[in-house]
Amino acid sequence: MCGIVGLYLKNPKLEPQLGSLLSKMLETMTDRGPDSAGFAVYGSDGAGVKLTLRGPDQAALAKAVSGLEEALKLSFETAERDTHTVIAVPAESEDQVRSWLKANAPGIDIVSAGRRMEIYKEVGLPAHVAERFDLAGMTGTHGIGHTRMATESAVTTNGAHPFSTGIDECLVHNGSLSNHNDLRRRLEREGLSFATRNDTEVAAGYLSWRMREGASLKEALESSLRDFDGFFTFVVGTETGFAVVRDPIACKPAVMAETDDYVAFGSEYRALVGLPGIDKARVFEPEPARVYAWERH
Incomplete structure (x- = not known):
């Protein structure tokens, strides 16, 4: 039920x-x-694609986003809400973002993606x-x-x-x-x-x-x-x-x-x-x- x-x-x-x-x-x-x-x-509407990330806490999410920005040489607009963080990524970079998170950020899940x-x-x-x-x-x-x-x-x-x-x-x-x-x-x-x-x-x-x-x-x-x-x-x-x-x-x-x-x-x-x-x-x-x-x- x-x-x-x-x-x-x-x-x-x-x-x-x-x-x-x-x-x-x-x-x-x-x-x-x-x-x-x-x-x-x-x-x-977001700028590009909004990815909603979920992690154990904001410290883990912030560490993942920081590592992602450094690795891809990009700066993301973020919105933090409890165990979730929304990041706005350029549409052409979405696949790179997903690949980096999968390889380098265990425990961080992508809950959704959308404009x-x-x-x-x-x-x-x-x-x-x-x-x-x-x-x-x-x-x-x-x-x-x-x-x-x-x-x-x-x-x-x-x-x-x-x-x-x-x-x-x-x-x-x-x-x-x-x-x-x-x-x-x-x-x-x-x-x-x-x-x-x-x-x-x-x-x-x-x-x-x-x-x-x-x-x-x-x-x-x-x-x-x-x-x-x-x-x-x-x-x-x-x-x-x-x-x-x-x-x-x-x-x-x-x-x-x-x-x-x-x-x-x-x-x-x-x-x-x-x-x-x-x-x-x-x-x-x-x-x-x-x-x-x-x-x-």
Whole structure:
């Protein structure tokens, strides 16, 4: 059992409130997932590619960034948040950065990469995780969050959602996939690599692969309905969009609300009650095997 929240803002005037609204939604889902939490926020464009790094502490992260700058003869703009640091790297240097970190900075993981997306996740109660990273102070156009109750694997930061396997792409998941190992092997043959044994990371990799092959976000999610066995609710973020899909049985709870100002998702309605204008929102349960997507063009 896990909890999912998502908020996609149509009204730019609400963008300064994105973090505070998402933080309250995430905390409300604590009893659906008290062991770890994470979230992705789509904020302002970065210079090049923003890489979100995670380490044991800020001292280890600072040492890694300093060594990276010295080795590549570059200077990075950084933003430090608890056990994570975001560095802005030139797009043409991203592969070099990844290679150096892999070879020279054990214990430092790359959580996400994007022009706009930053991902933060840790073990602990959702409210504590949100506070550690100051989610309430973040701004942006949309974000998704997840609270985890680990029923099939250990409670670790690497097991927390969201998972990201593509630029500005991430996914959170409630449910269980029965054929993820077969799909993992298929995707590895296509050149993808995975950091965990988590089925959700496979789902994220699958969507990234389909979109790299030319599928739209909506098309990639529609094909997941054919290729995944199991039960699932996916909430997905991209640089320009937000999408939701449930499996054909749809046994996992889900509710959505839409107004002229936003679209919101929660595993339960109580996650949405603090949103502005919720009393006038169109509230509905997303239908099984139907993709709901909103994108800026």
